[in-house]
Amino acid sequence: MGDEAWIDKSSVIPIYYQLAKLLEGQIRRGEFQPGEVLPTEMEIAARFEISRMTVRRAIAELVSAGMISTQQGRGTFVARPKLDNIVFELNNFNEEIEQRGLQQKITLVQADIIRANKLLQEKFEIVDSNAKFLYFKTVLSAEDERIACENKYVFYTKSKPILEKELKDPSLPEIIAAHSDYVPIGAKKVLQVSITTEEEAVILGVPPNTPVIVIEQTIYAPDRKPIGWGRSVYRGDRYKLTSYDGWYKKE
Amino acid sequence: MGDEAWIDKSSVIPIYYQLAKLLEGQIRRGEFQPGEVLPTEMEIAARFEISRMTVRRAIAELVSAGMISTQQGRGTFVARPKLDNIVFELNNFNEEIEQRGLQQKITLVQADIIRANKLLQEKFEIVDSNAKFLYFKTVLSAEDERIACENKYVFYTKSKPILEKELKDPSLPEIIAAHSDYVPIGAKKVLQVSITTEEEAVILGVPPNTPVIVIEQTIYAPDRKPIGWGRSVYRGDRYKLTSYDGWYKKE
DNA sequence: GAGTGGTCTAGACCACTTG
DNA sequence: AAGTGGTCTAGACCACTCC
Numbered sequence: 393m394g395d396e397a398w399i400d401k402s403s404v405i406p407i408y409y410q411l412a413k414l415l416e417g418q419i420r421r422g423e424f425q426p427g428e429v430l431p432t433e434m435e436i437a438a439r440f441e442i443s444r445m446t447v448r449r450a451i452a453e454l455v456s457a458g459m460i461s462t463q464q465g466r467g468t469f470v471a472r473p474k475l476d477n478i479v480f481e482l483n484n485f486n487e488e489i490e491q492r493g494l495q496q497k498i499t500l501v502q503a504d505i506i507r508a509n510k511l512l513q514e515k516f517e518i519v520d521s522n523a524k525f526l527y528f529k530t531v532l533s534a535e536d537e538r539i540a541c542e543n544k545y546v547f548y549t550k551s552k553p554i555l556e557k558e559l560k561d562p563s564l565p566e567i568i569a570a571h572s573d574y575v576p577i578g579a580k581k582v583l584q585v586s587i588t589t590e591e592e593a594v595i596l597g598v599p600p601n602t603p604v605i606v607i608e609q610t611i612y613a614p615d616r617k618p619i620g621w622g623r624s625v626y627r628g629d630r631y632k633l634t635s636y637d638g639w640y641k642k643e
Numbered sequence: 644m645g646d647e648a649w650i651d652k653s654s655v656i657p658i659y660y661q662l663a664k665l666l667e668g669q670i671r672r673g674e675f676q677p678g679e680v681l682p683t684e685m686e687i688a689a690r691f692e693i694s695r696m697t698v699r700r701a702i703a704e705l706v707s708a709g710m711i712s713t714q715q716g717r718g719t720f721v722a723r724p725k726l727d728n729i730v731f732e733l734n735n736f737n738e739e740i741e742q743r744g745l746q747q748k749i750t751l752v753q754a755d756i757i758r759a760n761k762l763l764q765e766k767f768e769i770v771d772s773n774a775k776f777l778y779f780k781t782v783l784s785a786e787d788e789r790i791a792c793e794n795k796y797v798f799y800t801k802s803k804p805i806l807e808k809e810l811k812d813p814s815l816p817e818i819i820a821a822h823s824d825y826v827p828i829g830a831k832k833v834l835q836v837s838i839t840t841e842e843e844a845v846i847l848g849v850p851p852n853t854p855v856i857v858i859e860q861t862i863y864a865p866d867r868k869p870i871g872w873g874r875s876v877y878r879g880d881r882y883k884l885t886s887y888d889g890w891y892k893k894e
Numbered sequence: 895g896a897g898t899g900g901t902c903t904a905g906a907c908c909a910c911t912t913g
Numbered sequence: 914a915a916g917t918g919g920t921c922t923a924g925a926c927c928a929c930t931c932c
Binding site: 895896898900901902903906907908909910911912913 | 914915916917918919920921922923924925926927928929930931932
Binding site: 444464 | 919920924929
């Protein structure tokens, strides 16, 4: 009742945003406990002298943030954080190292145009053994230590020159956009654990049978045909995936 | 101009939803290419004889789906799918097996109340060596093969009886909700690659030095104090994480 | 039947981009 | 200056829940 919290209608900050942050703060501070019901939309609208649609916009923000949930005919409730699901997200695995402030280097070992072999025929779901592919082999280093190696193949339809920029950090979707007539529209990635092959052990400079993270990725065109495939091997003792869930502040 | 597509205003399906699906289909079919501009909100509203706010609601759906983006003063554009970031999501790692239709069994090896040791003092950021913890040790099997083992610790504040349900599948957040006065509000998970310890090799019935996936998770209370910690070891040759990105149909 | 959230409208003003 | 998306309003009707 005697709350002090208010909203500045003349501010450049949208009202719905102010209200969302206000409610978020109240929930974080425990003024509303998980499972409790929030004031009705009409009450909030009257309380702050704003339109109900604006209140709904603020509520929608918190719903999509997973902090509250609505039930038609019943009310709006503070949610319990769902902590069971794990979400590992890495915007470009390689950038992780950079963000840690380490010196990173990408070395292009090989860049060729090759014909289909048995592996590529399988991965690209084709039978034509004359199909051509762009092939990139790179090694990633951090602090003068080799920590990952990558092999990437792109279905080759355009005869465009290879740009220097691509040699520096050949991201599969980027190469495809430049060297294929297809629009990349989907990706499948599989993370597995393995131990190094002999070749990989030599490249990474580690003993045989060292545990590694293997990520295979396939890029698909709108017709679901694979247009790019890659296999990346990361030293298991140098990489880890971290995931934060729940109501942590994101700022 | 001469499009046939229309919207059924008398349908029980909301107009904004119909419109969103309609636009989504047009984008998927390539009638609007990535980078192209969509009709303005006013045009769409006039075309379907609906309110601009309803159009905006439909557009908001597609924006949050990552299919389009808006720019104030410029227009609404078809987005290019972002395929560079990898998102591995697993709603309860253990359920994965079930969904594959395999016979799964969770065996509770040990359930105790224990005092803090050095490991727990570190993980729970405490110095009090008298603090008590609930301890669960479980082994997961599929098709009569042991594939994972888990150790879970919960800060013990309530003296509630342990329910049978918890013994079946002791999910860390669930145990905490039942046996602690804290409300779990955040979680941190770290995925790493390793090879089995001697003990783990025996438990899982694999040769020494088998590659495994190790996931450590910490559950936090609102005051950022750890209230639960667990370490799960999964056989590397039986688990993999798969991630789908882009504009795949989700239905 | 009263109260809740869900949808939709018609119109207003604004901030921003472009010519 | 014209056109775009961004915000906000006041009111309406609906589907649903609960008493």
